[in-house]
Amino acid sequence: MNEHNVVFQPGNVVVAVQEGSTLKETMNDAGLAFDFLCGGRGTCGKCRVRITRGLTSPLTKEEEMLEANELNEGFRLACLTTVQHDLIVELPNQKSLQHNILIASEERVFQLEPHFHKVFLEVDKPSREAQSSDWLRLKESLIQKGYQDRALGASISVLRQMPDVLRGANHQITAVMYESNVAGIELRDSTQTMLGMAFDIGTTTIVGYLLDLYSGEELSVVSTLNPQTSYGADVISRLTFAGHEENGLTKLQDAVIEAINQLISQAVEKVSLTKSQIYGISIAGNTCMHHILLGINPQSIAVSPYVPALSETLVLDASELQININPAGKVFMLPNIAGFVGADTVAVLLSTELDRSEDIKLVIDIGTNGEIALGSREKIVACSAAAGPAFEGAQISSGMRGAVGAIDHVYYRDTLEYSVIGGGEPLGICGSALLDTVAGLVELGIINKRGKILDLEQVTNPAAQRFKENLIQFEGQGAFLLADSSITGHGRAIMITQSDIRELQMAKGAMAAGVRILLETYGIQAQDIKEVLLAGAFGNYLTPHSACVIGLIPFELENRIKMIGNAAGTGSKLALLSSSEFRRAEAIAQGVKFVELGSYPKFNKIFGECTYFTIN
Template identity: 55%
Template sequence: MNTYKVVFKPFNDEILMPEGSTIKEAIIKSGIDFDFPCGGIGNCGKCRIKILPKTLPPTLKEQNYLTEKELLQGIHLACEIKIHDNLTVELHKNNDNLHNILQWSVERTSNVNPLIDKTYVEVDLPSLEEQKSDLKRLKEKLALKNSSYQNIKIKFSTLKYLPDIIREAQHKITVINDDSEILGIEKGNTSSKILGMAFDIGTTTIVGYLIDLNTGRELSISSTLNPQVKFGADVISRTTYANQNANGIKMMQSTILKAIDKLIGDALNKASMKREDVYSITIVGNTCMHHIFLGLTPRYIAAIPYVPVISEPININASDLNLHINPCGKIFVLPTIAGFVGADTVAVILATEMDKNEDIKLAIDIGTNGEIVLGNSKKLVSCSAAAGPAFEGAQISSGMRGAKGAIDHVNFGKLMTYTVIGDGKPEGICGSGLLDIIAGFVELGIINKRGKILSPSEFTNPSAKAFEKHIITYDDTNAFLVVPENETSYGRPIMITQNDITALQLAKGAISAGINILIDKLGITTCDIKEVLLAGAFGNYMNPHSACVIGLIPKDLEGKVKMVGNAAGTGSKLALLSRKEYERSNNIASTVKYIELGAQKNFNRAFAKGMQF
């Protein structure tokens, strides 16, 4: 089989690919971070690239997604173009600094008692009178510091170098241990240097917090886009990729581990610390991200009855996953609740103390998958609503992530005004901007309760008349022109199509149905809910008023909304700093009752009602 060279600009990366493979496959093989929101199956039209300087005939799908102007400029879709010659490809470079990655979170304190600790001891010298082993003398000293260490075990690999270390250190050593085992020994008193990192692995972003495990102080934060976006924007498309490719799991795990290892280095550089000073890492994420991180198949999460491989907490050696921290370091992965309600939701409950509060609270983390928890200390119920990637922009014609160039907020006054991330020309619309636009449509009567974009002659609200000229025809139906092509960064018009509204309706219908079914399960009304906690990036950037106007959140809860930021990150930090909190996370995961929406008799009715405006 012939092979051809593909050069990627502006990186100048070169790769040889077999004839007939796609540019998408070349990008993934090269390791370049690039978005394939639909997983590269040709359903979104967003993997735009430029072929230099050759002119290639467009495929049928490209003709559907790309304008005539784009085709003349050599713009193509990476998932569509097959390689039959040497090619030079220009890619739009990702830059994490240009994305709104949520780092702040609601904070709460806890007693510092980390999962891995250091204890300085001065071991007694051996004697002829008392023939005590090195380990026995060490345990006796540890027991004086903490009685629970009296029967502590020791790793065999540590035991092998114990006698030499004790004597080389003149019997003054620091013991590295978790709650049951001596993991390592260091010469002298190194107890002042012990760091940990708490990670929240999201479908779209990863955030890591570097923590001093002696004081509980946060030293630095490091974040990045999840590079797994090259395999798809949502968990379903990534699961599909894993199922359809022999090395799919291995590739996705390797991708996430490299990203986390880099974030560890970045966080340490910011704090002027060393990798060998990091002894423990906590991990939270949705169940799919959790499994891929561990190298476990998510195959059965995506198929009825949606069963994960493991839901219990698990700890493993950092060296087993090739994460470069102290050789004694361990990784603690928090438990999950169900196939689509993961350790990140457990961490949100941990951070907000919903499980300890008498007031009934509703927690919502809206992303490609909406996780919802309702209840109080007496009972907590949860569900997962398949919102799809509409809020992330993947299913929206002019949609994009919350990055530079995204319209993030829109206001309808006498004129329509908007703000753009980075303050330049707009490139597209992110989820919060989309929500504002649809809310404006609802309030002005530009759409009816079924979501149909009305013609100007059908407007009944006088205020809507100011926007008559925004109504255009697209694909033989009405659309709303947000920004004309001459005012955008890429020369493409930014619009809201009828299909875009349908995609949003499906997403908000699922979330709305999930909330109402949980309310029914608890036998309460919305009046009984004292607080609505919005977690995650989308929830914290959106306008709560817009969410309530369109019915994403019940309207009578608007005054009760509280943003809690990256509460999953806070939960991860709490587990890192406190064994008690880590153990509590397991209790939360095992007591929260999961409700499978698809199995509820009233789901279809609630979903249909939730789709209406």
């Protein structure tokens, strides 16, 4: 088969590919980061690239999704267009690929209790009179420090290093102990430092925290877009890819492990340390991310009754997973609760201490799959709400993730105002702006309770008249214009259409139904909740008032909402820095009562009611 050269600009990245490969496959091969929001299924229309040389006729699907002037200017969809000639392809404004990744969070007080301990040893040297083996003499030194002879063990990799390390350090070594095993040996006295890295593996982003395991100090923080996004934006598309593509699971596993290894390198380089000083890493991620990282087929999550392959804590050798830290290093996997309530939720509960709270609190992590937990130290109930991708900007006509160029907040003042992430010209709207826009329209009476954009004549609120220019018709449906094509970064208008409002209603309806069903299951009313804790990126950026106006969160709780940042990251750190917190994570996972929304008796009725807007 013929091979062609594709040149990607800016950067002049040249890739030779087989004829017939899609541009998406070509970009993946070249390692070019790109956001394929619908996973390359040709349904979101967001993977626009411009072909400046070698352009061929568009496919029917591209004609449906792109405007005539865009097609004429050479725009095509990277997931659909195949390479038939040598091509020059211009990638969109790279700024839009820079994602805002949430790394900050609330911290809490806890007892440091590392999984590893370092012990400095002066091991007896062998002599003609004392000819016992290296291992016996090393064990003898450990016994003198209080370790029990019978329990002591060592891995083969430690035993291999032992003769050289002992002699290279004049028999003054540091033993790194994991329980009663010698996990590593280091030259001379290295007891001052021991490192670990805590990871929060999100469907969209990965954050890693390099920690000093003795002091708990955070030495550096690194983050990246989860490279699996090239294979699908959400959990469902990853499950589909893992289950139906050839070597799909391996590709996803390799992608995440490579990203983890890159982050480890970046984190230690930032502070001039080395990977071999890292002995432990902890992992918090949703059940799908958890299974993929372990190379476990996640298909059981995808079909009823949606059970995970495993839900307990796990301690694995890092080398087994090809994670590049000290060869004796361990990976601490936090436990899952259910197929769609994973270790990331357990980490959030660990960090918020819901299991120790005297007051009843509601913890919400809003996303494509929103996780909701309600409870106190008495009991905790949790569910997962299939909100769909609207909050992340997918399936929304002008939607995009919360990246540079996204309108993130909208204000109805004398005129319509908005803020753009990173400043500059807007490229689209992200979930928080979608909420603000719709909430404002609901309050102005431009959108009714059922979500319909009214004709201006039907709007009775005089304040709404200020925005009458923004009410437009687009492709046969009502729409609200946020930014005219003359002021956007790509020359296309940014708006909210009637269909976008329907998408939002579905998403918020699912989340609100989850909250209502948990309240019913618990046997309390919304006003019994003392605090609403919003975890995760979306929760951190949304405007609480907007969330209450649209009914995502019960209105009476508006003043009890608190943003807690990347609480999953904090939970992951706790599990790494304290072995008792790691054990507590397992107790939390086992103690939470999971509520399956789909099989709740009145689910459809509750969901239908929850798609309406709350108008106070």
